[in-house]
Amino acid sequence: MEEMDNPEQGGDISRKIISIAAGEAHTLALTGDGKVYSWGRGTFGRLGTGSEEDCHFPVRVNFFDSDDDVDREEKLKIVAIAAGSYHSLALADDGSVWGWGYNIYGQIGVTGENNLTPHLLEGFFGLGSPGSSTRDQETNTEKPLKIASVEAGGMMSLAIDSLGSLWMWGNCPHPSQNESLEFSLISSASPVPVWNFHGHTVVKVACGNEHVIALVSAGETHEGGDLICYSWGGNTHGQLGLGHKENMTNPKIIEAFNLESRLEIYDIACGAFHTALLAKRKKPTESLESLCWTFGLGDNGQLGHGTTQSLPSPEIVTELPKRIFLVSIGCGLFHTSVVSSEGEVWSWGMEKGLGLCPDARFTGPDAGDALSPILIPRNGLVDRKFPEPLEVACGGAHTVLVGDGGFRVWSWGRGRSGVLGNRGTHDCYSPALVSWPLSNNSVDNEYIEEKNSLENLESEKRFSEVMAEMNLLRSKFSVMERYASVLHGSIFGKPFQEEDIPVSLQNSGTFDIGKEWENMLESSDQRKLARLEMFYRDMLAGVKDKLMKRRIYEIVHECIKSNTDKTSE
Known part of the structure; x- marks a missing residue:
């Protein structure tokens, strides 16, 4: 059964997802009309629904509590979202930032307890930008600073303002002007500017539990091909990509991606203690292709290099197909996923790249960590690609993919607490x-549930049929293999090996028995020929003996019959 087309896909931006973000056990989705939806585990208020209850399917996040604020709610347009481990962020088109969820380190931008609903961050008001003077800040105290993008990871939050300056709050590896100070994470509920990139433009940023990766322009403004990759923070597993495992208080250039590099980084993602980057060549080539680089912790194969070794320097994930363009990358706690422009998804890391944590392991022939990329087909053996992929995001133990131009979302991995958003809690x-x-229409909801149920049942049925056929073929092949081995052993006196397969059969798939017999005789030594002769004599003697026994039986049978006929007369 093919996946049913979405009857509402005709351009309704309220049903089109333009961005997703995944936390430890929750997911956020942003629609084209600027609304935010959340689902998964509700602990600490990370869903922003006003309670800590789990949500097994997407529910809308309201930014104003009062019924009197209906007008303001509808006018508020969110343009970006981000998810840390247990907290969430949203950026509105007016540049304001909202946060909710876990707040022990001030990561949602307020002091005090966790917030079950979105809270407007006031820390940006009147601060100016890291590059502005004190006088500038004094003359603009009533004008809020406009933020252009937000990011979150672990227990920290990040933002880039409209001037390209970086801000940090929560439990952060905040850079220090004093190089002699030892590295430490600093907690702050107020956004603090990162002065190290003054005079440059921070274009993109990502963070893990203790480290930060930033793409920064070489000059004051960003021009194509001029981005430099910096990293700083905790580096106990080499997640900074600097060639060593020493913690860094201040940003350092990852030399593989400096200004002289032939490659330009265009997407970055951080797991708990590993990093993944997507790069393309600065000079255009005939084919549009990209490379994936990873470094840091590799205990569960999350680097995709075929081992569990950790790496302090960036290395290319060589087992991904060549000449493909990767449009998005995501890192979970201990797994990594990428999606190509053609809709193919590869994952690697903990539990076959699914991200399942040790307390959710499954058994069987497919169990175990994926040390190299494995293809995640959309619909088993029937369809391997996802239509019109937009973005992939990885949570603590789940993966979410937006496809079909934003009108359909797929998820897989750990399902407890409704993390997968399919109204169930199973992995x-x-x-x-x-x-x-x-939809508010119960008929539409029933249609969605029935569609998902039918598609899941059909997929399971198709998979069971394919597995049954494979098992039957495997059984037949095993019998044929045993028969070939017995026959080969009887003739040649040794077990059948792969090199014993005739050349004509290897190359063309057809078997010229006359030619192969001549070739075998020509290549046989005296000992082998003697054995063949002995086998032939024994076989010939056995056949003659059998023929003689049958002839004797026939003669005796004829005599008995003749005597019986005479007696009856």
């Missing part, structure tokens, strides 16, 4: 549709 080892789009 999914293959992609399942998230209950999207939503």
